[in-house]
Amino acid sequence: MSVTAKNDRKVCRAYFGKSYQHPFNKPDDFGGADIKFPSKKASIYYGWVIALLGCLTVLGAHGFGRFAYPLLLPYMQRDLNLNYFQMGLLATGNFIGYLIMVVAGGVLASKYGPRIVISASAVLMGASMIWTGLSSQFEHIFVARMLTGLGNGGAYLPSVVLPSIWFPSEKRGRITGMVVSSASLGFALSSVFVTSVLSAYGMTGWRYCWHYFGVTLLVIAAADYLFIRNKPESLVETERAEGSSKGESDAYSPFKWNLVYRNRNVWFVGLLFLAFGLAYSIYLNFFVAYLQALMWPENIIALIWFMIGALGILSGFAWGWLSDVLGRKFSIFMAFSTLFTAFLLSTISPITHGLYCSAILFGISMSSIPTVAVVTAGEYVAPTLRSTAAGFVTSLFGVGQLIGPALGGYIIDSTKVFSYSFLIAAICSFSGLIGALKLKNPKKSENMGIKILLYFYPYFLNKLERLHGCTKRFYSATSIETV
Template structure:
């Protein structure tokens, strides 16, 4: 395809991919890789490190819940670019922190930026693409999560090795600078709507036919918030947020503290997880299409629970590697299927609202998990207990998935 025929929607998708890569891969998941060095340099314990992660997720949750509304009112371009800029500045200031309180404040602000950038970026394909193309376009944007995950696993250990005891500070500086560059790209290239460039959404002809009978009646938001089925999906999604974040927060610290792995080795396994996870959302979305949402989620949860159990047991010689493999292929399975499952229970005009509502549960789980995981480590003196907690919660998620009702055919 020539550049003249390339629809600008794909440029917007690329900016969304970069935004998600920076927001999640650099702003969130890099924390696990610098956790051990930050802990030692600032004389903190694992409970405090867990609280820092929890504060970051509280910030994420605070802005993620209204990020879509802000983007609707002020435009995705402004909200995403400003949020990425906020992340970049706060990450650079994290590198200058000298105390627990300072880190807590800057990581909270990084979380705010993450929430403000991530969800509007994920929503861009719904504006720029017709219905039949939104799935693959959104999948391209969400692939930034795994790509950032893998890239951080290469960059951060190299920086830590190069700069020694202060390596964690330089890691935050370089990652923050990358977010500032992404913010600049976002402001330069994101456009709020195809109409701003005199274009129509890609594939609009089919979309128009599909929506022609939809009518223009007012939205009945209560149908989302009063739906027991949507609430059940939210509770199941909560289990994912709670359990997966324990695994990713303490992933590297567990290897370095308990098994004396080098930072390079831990980062290498982290990168493998990231590479495996790039296609996980697409894979499990297909599985849920074939088996149904509840069985797809139950199966994904079972694999996730197995990965957490294998990590806790660390059975020689390949238990840790098997855990990384199992988690990698299911990493973003539940976020993909849960959003679709919630949308299945409501009409087309309310599907975005349903997806946003269940994301609230996911965010609450993310906020609670790291603090309780860190507490489990400090209270018992056994690092593996954090992963046993994750295993139990993921198992509950698998069982909860089986309680989901079959959605009506629409």
């Protein structure tokens, strides 16, 4: 290696830290810990196993535990003679459990590790789903649905956050988006599966669906417990060395958790997430009713809903990749701009083409903020507190989802006009659009282009020097000496 290349490596070590290794290892962005990312010789990086388990858990927790419920509810109503108030209570119980655990789950994952929290929550979900299928009394089903919500919140959030510890910052958005998009895949699979089971078993088919979903969650829980690792080995060794001097309990003390709740940037991301949750829930709950009020055919409405779900499968990964390339701040701005356009079209354009465009734009951006906001909040704090930060901002997202349907329904009942509720959603998205401009970029996202250039500069310089040497030898071998 040339002297110039060696000097350039020294420059990069001064920029990145003493633990800089080129071209496949680099220090973590927090604390200088040297996390070993995949090298050329590694066959399969274990972080991909963590990401795959996250996809399976989110698919089961959200896709089967949450999105399958509206499909089964009409059959449960007829078989159990439930009224609409009781149906609403079942949905409320599930959401209350989810909202409680989405906060507590992040804190518990930070203290006891994601592996225990994810696997235990998946077991709780599986057992409560089986109980739902066995129950015939409203009170028992209500408790079972609340337990399912608790398990959903505890399994979903740590599964989304955990891959961010295993991958460098320039890949976290894409990996998180891939995991989040598994919920949309679960939605599509559950719709096909529920239709098949109900056609085979008739009125009591909803019980078999809950049994199958419960057994699936128990299998996923076993896989999570066996194969999930909380963090890379190199980071464990670094924290163990630090823990011997600072004390083991200090890493998870309440004073450390206050670093999340007192962080203004985390609060700002949470408020943006709340605005998204309010607007998102209004559109999601009343768009189909709006199309039915316009006398659209049921098959067309079903096709539009399937299209939204299909676009949502790619939405999370696409927005995660965009946030890695263009930065978190600009990605949040673009996401709110797309959502604002979708909601505004549903407000001012009751014609067919306008509503089609509205549905397409919503499907493209429905997983955008849930992907980018969780990653952004985690990058404002230390790695051990990322689950807590993600749980905090997701709880504000839940508050928005709690307010949105009630507010939108009240406006529709009072005015008999759907467009006014969509206008509220558009206003919330516009406020998020403006707020994104005020958002402070995480330190990881600042000067990313410079970091990439410095990172790969010695590698490309070495290649150029070798090419220059080959060129000189070629011309010296083919040159004609003149007398």
